[in-house]
Amino acid sequence: MADTVAPSAAKTLKVALLGAGNVGAEVARILLTDADALAERTGARLELAGIAVRSIDAPRTFPLPRELFTTDASALVRGADIVIELMGGIEPARTLILEAIEHGATVVTGNKALLAVDGPSLYEKADAAGVQLSYEAAVAGAIPILRPIRDSLAGDKITRVMGIVNGTTNYILDQMDTTGAQFADALAEAQRLGYAEADPTADIEGHDAAAKGAILASLSFHTRFALEDVHCQGITSITANDIAAAREAGYVIKLLAIAEKIDGMDDDGTETSGVSVRVHPTLLPRDHPLGAVHGAFNAVFVEAENAGQLMFYGQGAGGAPTASAVLGDVVSAARRLVLGGPGRTETTTGRLPVLGIDAVTTRYYIGMDAADQPGVLSKISALFAEHGVSIETMRQTVHTEPGDGESAGSAELRIVTHRAGEAALAATVKAIEGLDVINSVTSVLRVEGV
Known part of the structure; x- marks a missing residue:
């Protein structure tokens, strides 16, 4: 078969597994039960040399041979060809990964928290040592998204990545949208x-x-970004009223991670480029591909200059799906060790500056509780015009009885803006809050996908 490498009877690669939680136990199961198939694909036997755990007697999702367990992770790492880190957290995972790199071992990890905090220094260490550091499982579980970005789109220029990359929040928001549940009930x-x-x-x-x-x-942008470079806003402020209002307007609310290249110009006329990375609840048209992602599933929407729009969809969490991503990295790394070649981590040829949220151009949805009296709409419209923000749609509902967060005899206003600078939009909202005819601004959400 074209996709296999003939196994060598003399070639054995020792694999050290750090962690035996849901994902770790599934990885161990696959290494043990599919050993022959993996040998055919890699050209070597992948011998599970040991599993480092905090407690040998802790219950596992899959019965594993007790003799494989050890609490001496350092000794296990030093004798391995491939180290799979699935412990999570910052320490001792970082120390053990650095130790593996120092001893020339290939490292496969699913530790997104560590990579986001200290990824740049780990990549540099792996590059200097000539070893491979792979982390497909760190983003979107079973979905193959990192290798396509790194390899398949290497000859293209990605302009934007927009994704639902957290299954928990997508499940909560989807329940609120499809059942009318309140946030607390959907979370429970x-x-x-x-x-x-x-x-x-x-x-x-x-x-x-x-x-x-x-x-x-x-x-995506060949530049090293860390967690502190990401503007972050969660979903705790999203109410059932927000969800209902979005549905009425033809939108659905999703928590999106967005990374996009923004081109601009300095005061002296010099062209500049930078990258904005942000996470926040977002209104999407219900017919947008990401708007149709339900339950705990993940999806990533990629836009590139030549490839156009690409969509990657699948299970974003769970033991077996995430183990699939881990083993994909392991097989790739094992093939490299058998056939030879330098380690591959990432390409960081660019040095694009990090841009703050103020550099973003977007659209806003603004909900407000206003006095039901003449002249209110003209005052609001004048403020938008004063700040250079154009109103696309405005809806008004008069309340004869007070509702959640509303005043008796008030009007609920819902405004969707045209695209404008984030700073101008934020200044507009602040000015609206100061109007004497506004009882409260009930929600402010960004709008994407249109």
Whole structure:
């Protein structure tokens, strides 16, 4: 077969596995049960030399031979050809990865938090040592997105990446949209089903998506981005009223990670370019490909100069799906070790500056509770014009009875703007909040995909 490499009876690659949680246990299962098939694909036997864990007696999702377990992760790493890090967190994962690189081992990791915080220094260490550092499983679970960006689109210029990269928040927002559930109830259901952790902060505050956004931006724009470069806003402020208003206007709300190249010009006329990386709840047209992503699924929408628009969709979490991404990296790394060649991490030929959220041009959806009296709309319209922001649509609903966050006899106004600079839009919202005819600004969301 064309996609196989003839196994060498004398060639064995020792694999060290760090961590045996849901993903780690699935990786170990595949290495043990599919050993012959993996040998055919790589040209060598992949021998699971050991599994480093904190507790040998902890329950596992798959029964693994007890003799494989060890608490001495350092010794295991030093004797391995390939190290698979699935411990999560910053330490001791970072120390063990650096130790593996120092000893010349190929490293495969799914640790998006570590890569987002310290990825640039790890990439440099791997480059200097001539070893491979792979991390397909760090973003969007089973979806093959990092290798296509790094390899398949290497001859193109990516201009924008926009993705649903956190299954927990997508499940919550989808439940709110399809069932009318309140945020707290949708979160509780996500926790009951195992989509959300007992402490869901990293998901609902957008930190998990921001870490993945930094990784996607680094590969897409050949420039190293870290977590602090990402503007981050979670979904905790999204209400059932926001979801209903969006649906009525033909939109759906999704938490998106967006990385885009922005071209501009300095005061002296010099052309400049930079990259904005941001995570925030966003209104999308319901017929946009990302708008149709339901449940805990992930999807990444890529725009490139020559390839045009590409969509990658699939399961973004779970033991078996994520293990699939891990083993893809392992097979690729093993083939390189068998056939020879330098390690491959990323290409960072560009040095594009990081642009803040103020550099972004976007559209806004603004919901407000206003006094129901003559002259209100003219005052609001005058403020938009004063700040150079054009109104695309305006809807008004008069309330005879007070609702959630509304005043009796007030009017609910929903405005969608044309595209404008983020700074101008933010200044407009601030000015609106100061009007005596505005009881409150109930929601401010960005609009994409139109």
